[in-house]
Amino acid sequence: MSEKKKNTSNFNLGSNWIYIILILFLVGMTLFGRSSGFTEGKDLSSIAFNEILNDNDIDKVLILNNSRAEIYIKEDAIKAKEKYTKIVKNPFYRKGSPLYEYNFGDLQNFENKIEKAREKYNLSLDYQYKERTSILDTILGFLPFILLIAIWLFFMRRMSGGGSGAGGGGQIFNIGKSRAKLFDENTKVKTTFKNVAGLEGAKEEVQEIVDFLKNPDKYTKLGGKIPKGALLVGPPGTGKTLLAKAVAGEAGVPFFSLSGSDFVEMFVGVGASRVRDLFKQAKQKSPSIIFIDEIDAIGRARGKNSMTGSNDERENTLNQLLTEMDGFGTDTNVIVLAATNRAEILDKALMRAGRFDRQIYVDLPDLHERKEIFDVHIKPLKLAEDVKLDFLAQQTPGFSGADIANLCNEAALIAARNDKSAIHHQDFMDAVDRIVGGLEKKNKVITPKEKKVIAYHEAGHATVSWMLKYAAPLVKVTIVPRGQSLGAAWYLPEERKIVQTEQMLDEMCATMGGRAAEKLIFDKISTGALSDLEKVTKQARAMVTVYGLNDEVGNVTYYDSSGNDSFVKPYSEETAKTIDKEISKIIEGQYQRAIEILDLHKDKLDILAQKLLEKEVIFKDDLVEIFGKRPFEKDEKISDELNSITEE
Structure with missing residues (x-):
C-alpha cells in the first residue's frame, strides 16, 4: 500500500497551471491569428494595390472597422496568374478567405480611389463595410483587470497559508476551515506510552x-x-507534546492536532470560524481527541491587552472556543487536550471545571526519571563500556527531557569529532560542560597575571565548598575559558525537595569563596565575580522576601504567584529599607565566613591554585590528595564513581 502511495503522481491542476495555460493561449493568439481569415492574408503596398485594381483582378473589397481592407481575388485571375496561385497553394490558406490585406489610411481617399478606377477601367468590383471585433483585442482590453485579480488571488493564497492545511485552508474560499492535522487509521502515530520515559503521574x-x-x-x-x-502544564522541553503524541498512538481514535497560532489570522472572524469547523469535524468522527499545542496563543486572559490598541480578534477566537467546549453534550465523546508552559496567563473561564476538568503538571524530571530518559535516548547510540548513566543522571539536575536528548546528541558529535569508534563517558561529561558552560576557548588570550587571579578565584570556590557540610560535592575545576566565563567549577548538587536555612547559607558562602580568595591573596577584588554576586543576591533576596527565612523581616512572604504585583511593591518604604539591610547583612556575613575559612587553609589554597595553573583542569581526587577526605561526606555509591573520573 505504501509503495503505491509513493508512486502516485503528485500532479495537481491548481491555479499555477491555469496561469500557464492562459499565458500560452495569449501567445498562441498573437502568433497564429489576430482574427478569423487574416492569418492567410498578405499585406499590400500602395503600388501593388493600384496594380491589382487596374488589372480588374479584384472581386470584392471588405472594409473592416473603417481602417483596413480585405482583398478578395476573382477565381479566373487566381487560376491564370502565378502570383495568386502561389498564395492559394500555401497550406495555411483557407478557401474563400481574402488573399490580401491593405491598410488604406484615410477612408474617404480610399473610396475616391476605387470610384475613379471603376469609372476609368470599367471595373466590376464591389466593396462592403463591416465591423469586426478581435478576440485578442477584447482580451487585451480586459488584461489589466485580469492581472489585478491574479495578483490579488496570489497574495490571498500566500496570506492564508500557501495552499497547505487541512480542508483546503490555503485557498481563499476555504480560509475559515480548520487547519488541524488528522491522525486516524490511515495515518497512525507510532509513539506510545512506552516511548515516554518518566512522567509517571x-x-x-x-x-x-x-x-x-x-x-x-x-x-x-x-x-x-x-x-x-x-x-x-509545565516548563519547556518536559514532554507535553510527546505525551499528546503518545495519547494519539494509544487511543486508536481520530486525533486532531494543531497549534494555537493556527487559529490566528489577519482576517476578522477567521479564528472563530476555524474553531467551529474543528469541533464540527471532531463531532463527525466521534469519539475523538483534539490537541491544541501552545494554547496560550489564543487563551490569554481577556481584557488585559486593551491598552495596546490591538483588535479583539484573539478574544473572539477564545470566546468561540469557550462556547464549543461547554456547548456539546457529554455523549459526543470529544476530549480536548491542550499544552502550555504559561498557565498563569490563561483566561480563568478556560481553566474552570467543565472545560479543562483536569490540569496535569508535567514537571522537570527527578533523578530516577532522568535515568529512564537517558535509557531511551542512548538506544540508537554506540556506547563504550565506561559510560555510567547513574552518574550522568546525577550530573544533570534541572535538565528537561529535551535537554537530555540534546546532551546525548552532543556527546555523539564530540566522539565523532575525535574519531572515536564509540561514545565514552568523558564524551558525555564534555557534552555537559559544553551545554552548561559553553564552548571551550583555549585560544583566548589571557595574561599570566589574569590567569593567576582566575586560578585563585576558582581554587577559592573549591576550597570553601570542600570545607562546608551542605555545599555540593566538587566534580572538577578548570581555568580554561568556556563561553563567557574565564573559569568554572562543576559540582554534584544533592536533589532536595525542601531547602533549609543552613543549606542556603553554605551554598552562598561557597559562591563567595572566589571573591574572598582574591581579597585574601591579592588584597584586591576584580569584576570576575559578577555572576557569583548575582547568584547570591538572588538567593539572599529569596530568603528574606519569599521564603520568610529572616528573623528581622519575620515569617512573611512578598511573593505573588499570580504575577499581579509586577508594578506595585507589596511593602512600605520602611520595610524596603529593612529588606535591603538584611540582604546586605546575609551576603557580607557569608563573605567574611569564606575569608575565615580560606585564611585557615591558606597553605592548601596555594597548593591547589598552583596545581590549577599547572594542569588547568583538576578533579576530586586532587582535592582529596590536598585536603584529605571530607569528614561529613555521605557514604554513597556516587562517591566511588566520582573517584573513578580522574582525567578529562
Whole structure:
C-alpha cells in the first residue's frame, strides 16, 4: 500500500497551471491569428494595390472597422496568374478567405480611389463595410483587470497559508476551515506510552483519558461523565507534546492536532470560524481527541491587552472556543487536550471545571526519571563500556527531557569529532560542560597575571565548598575559558525537595569563596565575580522576601504567584529599607565566613591554585590528595564513581 502511495503522481491542476495555460493561449493568439481569415492574408503596398485594381483582378473589397481592407481575388485571375496561385497553394490558406490585406489610411481617399478606377477601367468590383471585433483585442482590453485579480488571488493564497492545511485552508474560499492535522487509521502515530520515559503521574492521568474513550460505558453506567478537557502544564522541553503524541498512538481514535497560532489570522472572524469547523469535524468522527499545542496563543486572559490598541480578534477566537467546549453534550465523546508552559496567563473561564476538568503538571524530571530518559535516548547510540548513566543522571539536575536528548546528541558529535569508534563517558561529561558552560576557548588570550587571579578565584570556590557540610560535592575545576566565563567549577548538587536555612547559607558562602580568595591573596577584588554576586543576591533576596527565612523581616512572604504585583511593591518604604539591610547583612556575613575559612587553609589554597595553573583542569581526587577526605561526606555509591573520573 505504501509503495503505491509513493508512486502516485503528485500532479495537481491548481491555479499555477491555469496561469500557464492562459499565458500560452495569449501567445498562441498573437502568433497564429489576430482574427478569423487574416492569418492567410498578405499585406499590400500602395503600388501593388493600384496594380491589382487596374488589372480588374479584384472581386470584392471588405472594409473592416473603417481602417483596413480585405482583398478578395476573382477565381479566373487566381487560376491564370502565378502570383495568386502561389498564395492559394500555401497550406495555411483557407478557401474563400481574402488573399490580401491593405491598410488604406484615410477612408474617404480610399473610396475616391476605387470610384475613379471603376469609372476609368470599367471595373466590376464591389466593396462592403463591416465591423469586426478581435478576440485578442477584447482580451487585451480586459488584461489589466485580469492581472489585478491574479495578483490579488496570489497574495490571498500566500496570506492564508500557501495552499497547505487541512480542508483546503490555503485557498481563499476555504480560509475559515480548520487547519488541524488528522491522525486516524490511515495515518497512525507510532509513539506510545512506552516511548515516554518518566512522567509517571502525568502518564497515569492521560492513560485514564484514553480509557474513557475506549470504554466509556465503564464510567457512564455509574453515573459519571467523561471529562471534556485536560491541560498539560509545565516548563519547556518536559514532554507535553510527546505525551499528546503518545495519547494519539494509544487511543486508536481520530486525533486532531494543531497549534494555537493556527487559529490566528489577519482576517476578522477567521479564528472563530476555524474553531467551529474543528469541533464540527471532531463531532463527525466521534469519539475523538483534539490537541491544541501552545494554547496560550489564543487563551490569554481577556481584557488585559486593551491598552495596546490591538483588535479583539484573539478574544473572539477564545470566546468561540469557550462556547464549543461547554456547548456539546457529554455523549459526543470529544476530549480536548491542550499544552502550555504559561498557565498563569490563561483566561480563568478556560481553566474552570467543565472545560479543562483536569490540569496535569508535567514537571522537570527527578533523578530516577532522568535515568529512564537517558535509557531511551542512548538506544540508537554506540556506547563504550565506561559510560555510567547513574552518574550522568546525577550530573544533570534541572535538565528537561529535551535537554537530555540534546546532551546525548552532543556527546555523539564530540566522539565523532575525535574519531572515536564509540561514545565514552568523558564524551558525555564534555557534552555537559559544553551545554552548561559553553564552548571551550583555549585560544583566548589571557595574561599570566589574569590567569593567576582566575586560578585563585576558582581554587577559592573549591576550597570553601570542600570545607562546608551542605555545599555540593566538587566534580572538577578548570581555568580554561568556556563561553563567557574565564573559569568554572562543576559540582554534584544533592536533589532536595525542601531547602533549609543552613543549606542556603553554605551554598552562598561557597559562591563567595572566589571573591574572598582574591581579597585574601591579592588584597584586591576584580569584576570576575559578577555572576557569583548575582547568584547570591538572588538567593539572599529569596530568603528574606519569599521564603520568610529572616528573623528581622519575620515569617512573611512578598511573593505573588499570580504575577499581579509586577508594578506595585507589596511593602512600605520602611520595610524596603529593612529588606535591603538584611540582604546586605546575609551576603557580607557569608563573605567574611569564606575569608575565615580560606585564611585557615591558606597553605592548601596555594597548593591547589598552583596545581590549577599547572594542569588547568583538576578533579576530586586532587582535592582529596590536598585536603584529605571530607569528614561529613555521605557514604554513597556516587562517591566511588566520582573517584573513578580522574582525567578529562
